[in-house]
Amino acid sequence: MHSTNDVPVLVKRLPHGEGLPLPAYATHGAAGMDVVSAEDVTIAPGARHAVASGLSVAIPHGYEIQVRPRSGLALKHGITVPNTPGTIDSDYRGELKVILINHGSEPFAILRGDRVAQLVLAPVTRGSWVEVAELDETARGDGGFGSTGGVVALGS
Numbered sequence: 785m786h787s788t789n790d791v792p793v794l795v796k797r798l799p800h801g802e803g804l805p806l807p808a809y810a811t812h813g814a815a816g817m818d819v820v821s822a823e824d825v826t827i828a829p830g831a832r833h834a835v836a837s838g839l840s841v842a843i844p845h846g847y848e849i850q851v852r853p854r855s856g857l858a859l860k861h862g863i864t865v866p867n868t869p870g871t872i873d874s875d876y877r878g879e880l881k882v883i884l885i886n887h888g889s890e891p892f893a894i895l896r897g898d899r900v901a902q903l904v905l906a907p908v909t910r911g912s913w914v915e916v917a918e919l920d921e922t923a924r925g926d927g928g929f930g931s932t933g934g935v936v937a938l939g940s
């Protein structure tokens with residue numbers, strides 16, 4: 785594997801992606817690269833759309849790309865990624881798409897070139913199952929789903 789600070793990712797522009805900027809980090813410390821839309825589309829309130837990026841990629845084995853929402857769009861317009869984080873597999877060669885849902889009350893117009901989401905390159909740890917008849921005991925046991933306490937403000 786390459787240094788986790790600079791992992792080359794092969795990217796191919798599709799015909800409808802010509803002329804658009806590649807996904808890019810907006811600042812030196814940004815975790816995600818902003819990705820732009822390759823299409824004009826309006827998402828009605830409550831509707832979903834797989835937004836074209838105009839790109840296909842070949843991520844090195846051992847990595848994935850996570851498609852995450854942009855907080856500004858979420859806060860101001862209710863636009864988010866319903867499958868967040870979307871998973872781009874290292875063996876996927878189709879077009880990278882950004883699934884967006886409009887939780888707002890107004891139609892949301894996207895213009896070609898608008899930054900719609902961010903892409904986070906991340907290492908993947910794969911596991912393998914070890915099947916056993918019994919698991920070890922712990923103090924938590926089967927407690928979950930709020931077993932350690934609720935929300936103070938709600939008195940629960």
Ligand SMILES: O=c1ccn([C@H]2C[C@H](O)[C@@H](COP(=O)(O)OP(=O)(O)OP(=O)(O)O)O2)c(=O)[nH]1
Binds near residue numbers: 867873880
């Ligand atoms: O936000 C996303 C999520 C997925 N994909 C592409 C890349 C990914 O590698 C492929 C499959 O995604 P996923 O495994 O999440 O989809 P699935 O519904 O399980 O379909 P499949 O049976 O094709 O794996 O679709 C995107 O372009 N954008």
